[in-house]
Amino acid sequence: MPTWAGCVIRHEETVDSTNRVARQWAREGAPHGAAVIARAQTGGRGRRGRDWVSPAGLGLWLSVVLRLAESAWRTLSFAAALAVSDACEATCGIAPQIKWPNDLLLNGRKISGILIEMEGSAAVLGIGVNLRQRAEDFPEALRARAGSLLTQTGADIPPEAFLPPLLDAIEKRVCQEDILDAYTARCVTLGSAVRVIEASGSFLGTAQSLDASGALIVLDTEGILRRVQAADVSVRGENGF
């Protein structure tokens, strides 16, 4: 049983974004570990300004307020990705791979995403996990790349069954000392041929390692080591990138 993760939980039916609600709660003094869960989000937020589609009851839409030492922020997104992977393993027996920095993939399809936002000195850890969608539940534009635990493993896990193992895993992973080693072992990006898409353009290379700040070090096709901090990185699969 976790001691702080989910120490107080607000269950909402529909909100625009659990991250927005949790940030407001953080401003009002929510304790470390306070969590907001919604059955549906009407304005779910993704990384890099994208939307996150969050239909009622088909996934876990969760935000957790974290009051951590500044030294823990650097690895928080890696700890969170491992926690989601752990919770998938606990509920359906398969640990998804992690695509840098924190997308969770099963058979190459994204089943979960993580958005961390700062609110003053607190971090709000937003986690979306696609659980029960069938292919036709995803918008057409996402259908080729998105999946759920149901489509990828056949396991039909309701949000309320996914929450306890996830809170357990968040508590364990956020405090883990050798988190970068654990992350490296489950990160499909490291060692792979990648395409990096940055605001200024894109390039091909091989992902080599992480630096101390968690940035991805990529050896480009010209033989130059490049440090990638905020970008979309696709990993080469059977059908190219």
Ligand code: BTN
């Ligand atoms: C991504 O782009 O991969 C990150 C998606 C994060 C979605 C979750 S769902 C719960 C929380 N509330 C939000 O508005 N976003 C995050």
